[in-house]
Amino acid sequence: MDRAPGPSVRLRLTLSYAAFLMLAGALLLAAVWVFLLRYVPDRALLVTSGTSGTSGTGVFPVRSNLLRVFAPRAAEVMAFLLVFGLAGGWLLSGRMLAPLTRVADAARLASTGSLSHRIGLPGRQDEFRELADAFDTMLARLEAHVTEQRRFAANASHELRTPLAVSKALLDVARTDPDRDAREVIDRLHAVNARAIDLTEALLLLSRANQRSFTREDVDLSLIAEEAAETLLPLAEERGIGIETCGDVAPATGSQALLLQLTMNLVQNAIVHNLPGRGTVRVATSVRTRTVVLTVENTGERLTPQLVSTLTEPFQRGTERTHTGHAGVGLGLAIVKTITQAHDGTLTLAPRPAGGIRVTVELPAISTHTGRAASCSRIVPSAAV
Structure with missing residues (x-):
């Protein structure tokens, strides 16, 4: 089935990891900003002392200065989180999806007719291990089924060939020996054909039962x-x-x-x-x-x-x-x-x-x-x- 090309799962997971990390960083910075706005006053009295021993006082805006300092630092933190999220997400998603690559490779081999290979995924039991084990079990059953079908087809061909060969031999004898008793040849042909019919009916019954096509x-x-x-x-x-x-x-x-x-x-x-x-x-x-x-x-x-x-x-x-x-x-x-x-x-x-x-x-x-x-x-x- 032809499908339109799209982004890989690894890329989508990477973007998801980075977006989640950016969202978490933005929420953390917003919480810090709300905390500062709540506990930092609008203006503050600042006392200064000069080098000549004189001193002075003044009222200075605090929040406006805080915004000028906080905004660039917050932008730097978000930029760092973006780069870190993309790089870390790419590495983590690649590591997490590595077992799926082995499963996909095994599926491609199976599509070419090779059923003898197994994934054999190591490690502890998890979702990927269950998937790999289920795929290995399926391959084993398919291999056994195909082997059985091939053996059955070979045996059926051999069994069907026997009555046909006997019939051909009887007809050849009857043609080369006109004086031979025709009744004997007909009786033997009847027995051979009856056996072939019985075998064919048995094969059809076996196929019907295999397909479960019954009420x-x-x-x-x-x-x-x-x-x-x-x-x-x-x-x-x-x-x-x-x-x-x-x-x-x-x-x-x-x-x-x-x-x-x-x-x-x-x-x-x-x-x-x-x-x-x-x-x-x-x-x-x-x-x-x-x-x-x-x-x-x-x-x-x-x-x-x-x-x-x-x-x-x-x-x-x-x-x-x-x-x-x-x-x-x-x-x-x-x-x-x-x-x-x-x-x-x-x-x-x-x-x-x-x-x-x-x-x-x-x-x-x-x-x-x-x-x-x-x-x-x-x-x-x-x-x-």
Whole structure:
């Protein structure tokens, strides 16, 4: 934004210091003058003695002589205060504004794309130190965000390139081998394109959650949990996984669609990364003092805390948890994390001692109560009985 040039802050502070010093000096001289006028008489009797031993008396004006003496001295004092105020104000303002120069230099570097530098302002805590620390914190967050976005873009490009390369290879094979079964090629192309579509939809959902471009409404996490469990029941029955749902009424505010997607991702992950034929998924909701909690846990192989801490990264798949044909697009827990943050909540992942993982989503609660009683259910597929 173009602005008209103006005086610098240092110059304005200098003029302000000098003007204040001149005003203080003028008030002090005025007080002295008022004091002299009050206690010095208009005229005074003056007795003089000469060298010849004679003496004399006379009445002389005092105030008029006082004015002739006081006015030049007062002008000299004001001139000194002006010079002293300008010089001292210039030096003091430069010293006081030195930290702002470091902040401005750091901001100019950041505008060129360099986010790795920090101000690191020394000294005790004051307003300038708070400003510098806040700027350093902002730079650190921006650097982490940009790094994450670059890594995400690289991973997304790689993930999208894979189905496109596979599709191109299948088409090349079909073109060079006319006798090849066309149905097999079509089925494989269908599977590859379905994966690309799923990945694209996941990326769009992730972007929407990041931008917080959704309408907030009152929702009940317990109803969302039940809906997710019922929707994914066929997948659980196919893999022989039992689902247990139990929850209190958990009123929160947010996007019904996004919170349902969050719960669906958690339950689907819990079903897919489980013990086939003998595993269990537990979905529960509860209410705390100021938050509502959704907990999804599943049985499975034992996981290390180091592996669990990386599972919310985009396109991150634990090798111990990846099953052929059900690896997904690698954005399930990343979407869960983003949706949770968009709803001002917290996401916690912890390995279960007996194997599997426990995922806890904690969201701000609202005081609305639907009046629905808590309910629990257990669905055990016939294959697992």
